[in-house]
Amino acid sequence: MEVGDQEKSERSLRIKLLLKALRAAKEDALSKGLRKGNGGASQLLCPVCEGGTLYYTVASLNGHMHGRCSTAGCVSWME
Secondary structure, eight states, X not given: OXXXXXXXXXXXXXXXXXXXXXXXXXXXXXXXXXXXXBOEEEEEEOTTTSSSEEXXXXXXXXXXXXXXXXXXXXXXXXX
């Protein structure tokens, strides 16, 4: 099944927004000392919807991050 131009454009936008949130969460985590060996959880204003709260956790074991915005349909991820 071939993907249309509009669907490709929408996917590209969603990826860009996800990367924006992930980058903000990683920068915030590093500023708080959260990383591999020192995991934890925190939150910040979501840079995507600018109205929700972006909650994230950093695993101490491997530094992987899980995150989710409080705004329905915004962004979420698991590494």
